Amino acid sequence: MNELQFNDASYEQFLNEEKLMGSKCTRCGTLSVPPRPICVKCYGSEMEWVEMKGKGTLAAFTCITVAPPFMIAQGFDRKHPYCSGVVELEEGARVDARIEGVDASKPEDIKMGMPLKVKFLHWGEGENQETFLAFQPA
Amino acid sequence: MKHERKLGRGVAVVGAGMSKFGMFKDKGSKDLFLEAFYEAIASIDKGMDPKDIDAIYFGNFSNDFFVHQGHWGPIISDLIGHVPRSSTRTEGACASGALAFREGVFAIASGFYDVVLVGGAEEMSKLPTEKVTEGLALATSPYESKVGFTFPGVFGATATAYFARYGANREHLMNVTIKSHNNAPLNPKAQFPTSIRDIMNSKIHKAREKGDTVPEWKDEKDFLRDPKANPVVAWPMHLYDCSPISDGGSCMILVAEEIAKNFTDTPLYIVGIGQGSGGGLHAKDDLACFEATRYAAKEAYQMSGLKPDDIQGCEVHDCFSIAEIIHLEDLGFFKPGEGYKAVSEGLTCLDGPKPINTSGGLKCKGHPVGATGVAQLYEIWKQLRGEAGERQVPTKGLRFGAAHNLGGTGGTCTFTILERRN
Numbered sequence: 001m002n003e004l005q006f007n008d009a010s011y012e013q014f015l016n017e018e019k020l021m022g023s024k025c026t027r028c029g030t031l032s033v034p035p036r037p038i039c040v041k042c043y044g045s046e047m048e049w050v051e052m053k054g055k056g057t058l059a060a061f062t063c064i065t066v067a068p069p070f071m072i073a074q075g076f077d078r079k080h081p082y083c084s085g086v087v088e089l090e091e092g093a094r095v096d097a098r099i100e101g102v103d104a105s106k107p108e109d110i111k112m113g114m115p116l117k118v119k120f121l122h123w124g125e126g127e128n129q130e131t132f133l134a135f136q137p138a
Numbered sequence: 139m140k141h142e143r144k145l146g147r148g149v150a151v152v153g154a155g156m157s158k159f160g161m162f163k164d165k166g167s168k169d170l171f172l173e174a175f176y177e178a179i180a181s182i183d184k185g186m187d188p189k190d191i192d193a194i195y196f197g198n199f200s201n202d203f204f205v206h207q208g209h210w211g212p213i214i215s216d217l218i219g220h221v222p223r224s225s226t227r228t229e230g231a232c233a234s235g236a237l238a239f240r241e242g243v244f245a246i247a248s249g250f251y252d253v254v255l256v257g258g259a260e261e262m263s264k265l266p267t268e269k270v271t272e273g274l275a276l277a278t279s280p281y282e283s284k285v286g287f288t289f290p291g292v293f294g295a296t297a298t299a300y301f302a303r304y305g306a307n308r309e310h311l312m313n314v315t316i317k318s319h320n321n322a323p324l325n326p327k328a329q330f331p332t333s334i335r336d337i338m339n340s341k342i343h344k345a346r347e348k349g350d351t352v353p354e355w356k357d358e359k360d361f362l363r364d365p366k367a368n369p370v371v372a373w374p375m376h377l378y379d380c381s382p383i384s385d386g387g388s389c390m391i392l393v394a395e396e397i398a399k400n401f402t403d404t405p406l407y408i409v410g411i412g413q414g415s416g417g418g419l420h421a422k423d424d425l426a427c428f429e430a431t432r433y434a435a436k437e438a439y440q441m442s443g444l445k446p447d448d449i450q451g452c453e454v455h456d457c458f459s460i461a462e463i464i465h466l467e468d469l470g471f472f473k474p475g476e477g478y479k480a481v482s483e484g485l486t487c488l489d490g491p492k493p494i495n496t497s498g499g500l501k502c503k504g505h506p507v508g509a510t511g512v513a514q515l516y517e518i519w520k521q522l523r524g525e526a527g528e529r530q531v532p533t534k535g536l537r538f539g540a541a542h543n544l545g546g547t548g549g550t551c552t553f554t555i556l557e558r559r560n
Contacts, residue, residue, distance in 0.1 A: 008280070033420075034281060040421075060425050062294030063373040064286060068272045071286050081370075084286045086295060086419050094420045096281045107373040112302045132285055 006035040006047045015131040018120045020054055022093060023047040033093040052089055054118030055138065058111070059094060061085030063104040074123065081105055087116055087135050101136035143412070143441040145247035148395025150405035151556065153182035154519040156512070159386035159504030160329045161263035167201060167210070168217050170506070171259045171387035175218055178257075178389040183402040186391065188218060192251035194225035195241040197234035197258030198508035199545075203273040205261050214257075231277035232457060233545030234258055235388060235511025236413075236552040242392045243408055252397060257389035260506035270383050274507075277546040279418025290372035290380055292419060292547040293458035297374050299425035300464060304475035308374050311459040312362045313481045315378045315501065318456065321488055322498025324529035329384055329504030334358040341367070379459040381499075386506035388513040403560070404523055410444060410540070410555030412437030416548045428461075430551035431468035431542065438540075438553040439470070446470030449555065450533050451521050452492070453514035455544035456499040465542055466494065469553065493531045496521060514541035515554060522558040 004010040006023045011034040014021040023035035027044035033052060038045055064071070065081045076082045083099040100119055102110050116135035123130045155177025157170040179188060194215055202208040215225035228237040235258035242256035262270055274289045282292055301307055315334065322328040323336075332340075338353075338361045345352045355361040362368050368376045391401075398405035414433030416422070422429065439445065446469060454469070456462035466477040471492055472485075480486060486494035497503045497517040500510060518539035520526040540555045 060295040060299040060419070062287070062291040062298065062375070063370070064288055064291045064294075065369070065373075066267065066271055066288065066290065066371045067286070068275050068283075068288055069268060072268065076286075078369075081373075082286055084282075084291055084295070086299075086425065094422075096279075096285050096287065096418065096420045098285045107370075112298060134285075 004049070006037045008034060011035055012131070015120060015133060016129060020052040020095075020118055020133065022050050022052060022091070024050045031091055031093045033089065033095050052091055052118075056087040056089040056116050056135065058099070058114045058116055059086045059088040061099055061110060063107040063110070083110065085135070095133060098132055098134035099136070100134045143437050145243065145408070146249060147247055149243045149246045149392055149408045150395050150398035151390055151408070151515070151519060152393050152398055152401040152405050153178045153186065153391035154389070154516045155181060156327055156388040156509070156516045157386050158327045159384050159506060159513070161383065162385050165385065167205070167259040167261045167387065168213065170261070170385055170509075171214060171257060171389065172217065174257060174387040174389035178391055182391060183404070184400065186401055188220075190253050191220060191223070191255045191391070192253050193223060193245060194220055194255045195228055195238040195245070196225060197228050197236070197238035197511055199229060199231050199234045199260060200273055200276060201261055201508070203276065204270070205264055230550040231545035232455070232505070232507040233511055233543040233550040233552055234508045235513065236541070236543035236554065237511070237550070239390065239512055239515060239554065240411060240413060240552065243411060246392055246394050252394045254392045255389065256392060257387065257512050258508035258510070259387035260508040261385050262383045262506060263385050267383065277549070279547065279549070281420055282418050282547060287419070288372055289547065290375040290458060293460055294372040294375040295419060296425060296464070297460040300460060301374075303426045304478070306463070306478040309359060310463070310478040310482055311374070311379055312359050314456065314459040314462050315362065316358050317481065317487055318495055318499040318501040321496050321529060322502030324527070325498050325503060328498045328502050329382060330502045331498070334361060375458055375460070381457045381501050381505035384504035384506040386504055386509045386513065388509040388516055390512050390515060390519070404558065406519060406522055406556040406558055408554065409538075409557045410438030410442030410553070412441070413550070413552045415550060418547065427464060427474065428468050428544065428548040428551060430548050431465055431544065431553070434542070434551045434553040435469045438555050442555050444538060444555060448538050449540045450536055451496060451518070451531050451539045452494055453497060453499070453517050453541040454494050455542050456495055456501055457505060457544065459501070461544065462494065462499065465544070469542055488529060489532055493533070496526065496529050496531060511541070511543040511552065514543060515556070517541070518556050522556060
């Protein structure tokens with residue numbers, strides 16, 4: 001596992017395998033999700049992989065009705081909004097993610113700070129398979 | 139910042155222009171820039187031969203995407219007969235124009251050039267809204283766009299974090315919208331020169347004429363609460379929280395301070411200039427502020443020796459209503475958590491103690507992204523020189539004005555302070 005570079009491609013590969021992975025600076029212990037090749041706190045470049053437990057809380061969110069084409073292709077539009085948010089992981093780092101299992105047409109009912117657990121959304125098949133990081137109410 | 143920021147030599151603005159902003163089927167980027175260029179040259183009190191322009195810096199975010207044409211530096215150079223002298227395009231998303239301005243300032247400050255044209259243009263209205271949304275989303279962080287965040291989406295999420303932290307709500311955002319719509323009718327270049335009240339009255343009038351059910355809005359906020367009149371885009375951002383899709387151009391002429399008086403008796407001097415950068419939402423230490431704005435402001439204040447209270451009027455990057463409120467705090471005009479209260483109390487109105495976005499802001503003046511940075515400074519040029527007409531702020535002895543430009547979702551932020559010395 002340590003042979004994998006600390007970059008976006010590795011992060012995406014792990015998501016395909018249903019693992020949410022971050023990098024931990026071996027010098028100062030700073031955690032980054034997605035992984036970073038250079039520590040932004042101490043500029044160290046010795047990293048190790050750490051798997052997140054996949055638990056967190058909702059730190060910010062939005063319910064989007066005017067969607068970009070790739071989301072429209074997934075069935076979202078003005079009548080079918082979706083929720084995207086920022087999740088604060090139990091380990092301390094924050095990640096951007098889709099928020100599933102909430103009613104995006106009733107944003108008033110979505111509670112900031114609500115406990116969430118990870119969900120991996122697979123899209124496409126074979127070489128075209130992509131995995132979107134999502135969270136849903138725990 | 140280890141050492142003091144300063145320019146190698148002083149730089150002044152001696153001319154400025156902008157096109158009318160709007161959605162124009164019959165005008166391209168070249169036409170719009172030309173409108174701004176003609177006005178800028180004509181505004182130079184003692185005249186200037188465009189042959190004296192040493193170099194061009196031109197801001198454009200993504201005409202590559204919007205009209206399928208890149209490489210705008212030489213296109214603009216060729217347009218105004220500037221070939222073979224240099225022309226450089228700058229890109230910093232919605233802050234592309236401010237980056238052109240900065241490059242122009244540094245090129246003169248270094249002693250390399252004496253006279254520089256800076257400006258920008260963007261042509262966004264040729265595509266349908268969904269495609270423009272996709273084009274703008276190119277400037278979000280890759281981690282944001284991957285999980286569906288659009289531009290309004292990132293600012294919507296930022297709003298939920300701000301609301302949760304400080305107890306603000308949608309009603310407070312409406313005050314920003316109403317204020318910008320009150321200023322815009324006084325600006326002949328604005329894309330939406332209509333107050334919310336006049337928009338309401340016009341819709342009521344149309345409904346009566348057509349024999350439709352006549353809406354019963356009690357006041358502006360009641361109108362803005364109506365999901366039919368003001369639909370959600372990316373909650374809590376609704377249509378009237380968002381700057382529009384626009385076409386437009388802007389232009390300024392910068393010269394070395396020592397020759398400024400050859401062109402005008404009333405040049406404006408660049409006394410503070412700052413720029414910061416930021417990561418995406420997930421990388422922010424604080425979701426309810428823009429660190430890049432704070433850094434840009436720190437640089438500009440330090441260079442100028444000025445404090446936020448010294449700034450007598452400011453154009454603030456209000457791509458979304460929440461952005462204006464948070465930036466008022468990041469620029470130091472109000473304490474964190476106090477920005478929304480200040481707007482509610484009318485402190486940022488045209489005749490208030492801290493006039494903000496007298497032009498109508500991006501919301502109403504329009505936001506052709508590459509043109510915006512220099513167009514914001516154009517408003518400060520007009521105000522400081524007492525040429526803002528009906529929207530002239532009543533402050534006596536105007537001396538310091540500033541403009542804040544943001545690119546992407548806070549990835550690039552600039553802050554520029556101009557001074558009038560006589």
